[in-house]
Amino acid sequence: MYSVADLKKGLKLTLDGAPYLVIAFDFVKPGKGQALYRTKMRNMINGTILDRTYRSGETFEPASLEERQMEYLYKEGTHYTFMDQQTYEQVIMEEVAMGDAKNYLLENCKVDVLLYGEKAIGVTLPNFVNLRVIQTDPWAKGDTSGNDSKPATVETGYVLRVPPFIEEGELITIDTRNGEYSTRVKG
Amino acid sequence: MQLHLKNLYTRARIIQTLRSFFISRDFLEVETPLRIPANAPEENIEPHRSGSAYLQTSPEICMKRLLSRGYGKIFQISRCWRDGERGNRHVPEFTMLEWYRANTDYHALMDDCKEMLLDVSANIKDCYNATPVNLDEGIMRISVREAFDRYCSISMESAVRDGSFDELMITGIEPALALLNQPVILMDYPIEMAALARAKSSDPSVAERFEVYVGGLEIANGFSELNDPIEQRRRFIDANKKRSERGLSILPLPEPFLEELEKMPPSAGIALGVDRLVMLFTGAELIDDVIAFTPESL
Numbered sequence: 001m002y003s004v005a006d007l008k009k010g011l012k013l014t015l016d017g018a019p020y021l022v023i024a025f026d027f028v029k030p031g032k033g034q035a036l037y038r039t040k041m042r043n044m045i046n047g048t049i050l051d052r053t054y055r056s057g058e059t060f061e062p063a064s065l066e067e068r069q070m071e072y073l074y075k076e077g078t079h080y081t082f083m084d085q086q087t088y089e090q091v092i093m094e095e096v097a098m099g100d101a102k103n104y105l106l107e108n109c110k111v112d113v114l115l116y117g118e119k120a121i122g123v124t125l126p127n128f129v130n131l132r133v134i135q136t137d138p139w140a141k142g143d144t145s146g147n148d149s150k151p152a153t154v155e156t157g158y159v160l161r162v163p164p165f166i167e168e169g170e171l172i173t174i175d176t177r178n179g180e181y182s183t184r185v186k187g
Numbered sequence: 188m189q190l191h192l193k194n195l196y197t198r199a200r201i202i203q204t205l206r207s208f209f210i211s212r213d214f215l216e217v218e219t220p221l222r223i224p225a226n227a228p229e230e231n232i233e234p235h236r237s238g239s240a241y242l243q244t245s246p247e248i249c250m251k252r253l254l255s256r257g258y259g260k261i262f263q264i265s266r267c268w269r270d271g272e273r274g275n276r277h278v279p280e281f282t283m284l285e286w287y288r289a290n291t292d293y294h295a296l297m298d299d300c301k302e303m304l305l306d307v308s309a310n311i312k313d314c315y316n317a318t319p320v321n322l323d324e325g326i327m328r329i330s331v332r333e334a335f336d337r338y339c340s341i342s343m344e345s346a347v348r349d350g351s352f353d354e355l356m357i358t359g360i361e362p363a364l365a366l367l368n369q370p371v372i373l374m375d376y377p378i379e380m381a382a383l384a385r386a387k388s389s390d391p392s393v394a395e396r397f398e399v400y401v402g403g404l405e406i407a408n409g410f411s412e413l414n415d416p417i418e419q420r421r422r423f424i425d426a427n428k429k430r431s432e433r434g435l436s437i438l439p440l441p442e443p444f445l446e447e448l449e450k451m452p453p454s455a456g457i458a459l460g461v462d463r464l465v466m467l468f469t470g471a472e473l474i475d476d477v478i479a480f481t482p483e484s485l
Contacts (some may be wrong), residue, residue, distance in 0.1 A: 005271070027274030030361070031398050031408055032380060033353035034231045035271070053354055057433070 002060040004037045012044070012063040015052075019044040019063035019116045044114075044121050045097060063116065067124065070113045072105050080105070082113050082120060093120035103158035104129045104176050125176045130185050131155055132171050139164045149181075193315040194477050198465045202264065204310040205284055205461070208303055209262040214286060217261045219249030228438035229382055230429045233270035235279070242268040245458055246285050247383070248444045251412065254289050254454050255447040262286035264461065275473050276404070279482060282461040289452045292385075292411040293395045296457045297372055300399050300407060301326050304370065311468055318470040320401055324369045331376050331393070338363040344392075347377045365403025373398045382422050384410035385453075399459075401467050409457030416448040 002013060011022040024040035037054040044063070070082040070091070078095040080102070091113065095102065101123040105111070114122035136152035149161040154172070162181045166172060171185040210216065226234045226244045234241040243249075246263050253261055267283045288295050301322065308319035335343040339359040346352040364371045374397035378386055381394030395411035413419050420440070427437045465477040475481045 027272065027277055028357050029231070029272060029274075029277065030353050030356040031376070031405065032229060032231060032382070033356065036353060036357055038357070053358065 002062060004054050004056050004058055006060075007037050007039060007054070012065060013041075014061040014063045015041070015050070019065060019121065020050065023049075044116065045119070047096065065121075066115045067112045068115060069110055071108060071110050074107060082111075085110075091115065091118070091120040093123070097121050098123065100176070100179060101125055103156055103179065104131065104174065106131070106156060127175065127177055128173050128182060129176055130171050130173050131158070133162070133166060133168055136162065136166060136168055138167065190316075191476060194465065194469045194471060195479060197311055197314040197317065197469050198477055200311055200314055201307055201465055201468060202282075202461065204307050205264065205303070208306050209286060212260075214260045214262045215258060217250065217253060217258070217263050218265070219243075219246050219253070219263065221266060223248065223441075225439040225441040225444075227383060227441060227444075228423050228426045228430070230426045230433075230435075233272075233435075234438065235268040235270045244269050245283060247456065247458070248441045250285055250287055250456065251451055251454070252444055252447050254287055254412075254452065255450040259289040260287070273482070276463065276466070278462070278474055278478060281474075284459040284461050284464075285456060287412075287454055287456040289454045291455050292453065293374075293397055293409055293455045296409040296455050297326070297328070297374075297397065300372070300409075300457070301370075304401070307464070307468060314468075316469055318468055320467065321369060326370045326372050326399075327367065328372045328374060330374055334360050334363075334373060343377060347379055352377070352380065361400070361403050361405070364400045370399060370401040373400060381410060382426055383413055383419070385413045404463055404467055405460075406463045406467060407457055407459035409455065412451065412454045412456055414448055414451040414453060416445050419448055420445055 002011065007022060007025050009022055009025055013020055020041040021044055022039055023042050026038045027035060028038055029035045035056050039052050039054065041050045041052065043050065068084055070084050073081045073083050080093045080095065080098055081090055082093065083090045097120070104125055112124040113120050114124065131154040133152045134155050137150055148163065150164055151159055152162040152166060153159050160174065160179060160181055162172060166184060173182040173185055174180070175182045206216070221243050222237050222240050223243055224240050226241055227248055232244050234244050245267055246265050250261060250263060262285065264282065264284050266280060268280050270279060272279050286299070304320045305322055311317045312319065332343045335341070335346060339346065339355045346355050375387060375393040376396040378392060378394045381396040384394035384396040387393050387395050397409055398405055399407040423440050431437055462474050462477055466474060469477060471477050
């Protein structure tokens, strides 16, 4: 059980049966009035933002979240299926909950899946992933247009800007925190 | 130079200006003890314990005792402590400016506020990032009742009754005041929200208490002082009763203050948050940016 004194940015709690992440928090107190705790929270399932003001003495249930390493199996429609390699239990995640993670997921790769009860609500990716370029225009030698990048499509279907010297079939490292090209994988 | 350090220069200039402002107007600068056996018990203020005593939550108890002894115009810049208050505009240890005038009421303090804001604005012009207060149109005065009628969906009376007064103040009124292009004096608070203020003679349901807002930031709280010891004791006991209903500790009463209160002439006093004033004149969004150390950095 949390009290209002525990409220801070990053705290995860359960409200009306859904997990919420506190994204902004302030202690306010008008004149000689009572202390109020203003929060902005994001629903961890559907992303909606909630503004709530609490008074001292109120309490909260922590969000019972669990992170487990799972293997990504396949996508069907807007559903992504993951499997726990120890128990062989499978969970399904909605595309909206995947966020940008869908740009970096390859079948059979292992990721940390965030579970709220039985429900998968998020994936934690490594900061860097290696993906193969499946389409990009060749580098025109002597190109003087001044472009220092060109579009490339990687094997997940994600399109990003890469330096002109990157060729089809090459493996590149992408920073999953901003979705940008990081480096070329040699070899 | 770091922005933080620049803010501390502006802070020093503001404090020097405040001091000369009051000295040049014949106010006597006083120093009263910071560690006292009892504060004025308030429902929503948690004093910090210091051994068998408390640190002051405000210098008001001792300063009013000086009024009872015949001092007519006094001011003090001192540290105050209020437990548990930490936010973008709160630190548990902060700097307060209080000034008192005998034989007058809260209107005189409102005039002081305007002149003080003008004086500080003029004296910080050469400071980095100086943000003078726009006083071309003066300070707007609006009653709390009127503010509720204008900015909230329910009346002041209903808000007091259903306990939503503080919340509406923060979610409805303060944001509306922030949009105005001039400082605002919000005046005549419900009597329940003014433990040490005198009731307005023309309407005893409100107290002669006001708050000064600049750009939505609350900087000062002033009132015509209650000088009836029986009524004052009743309000202290009532505050303790409300505290005990909420599971908060019962606080000791400042007995010598109550004893001397009878001798206090009709007076008016005001408390101004110096850190907030520095936020205002530097444009800082966080109180952290205008103090040398935050409690977390110690």
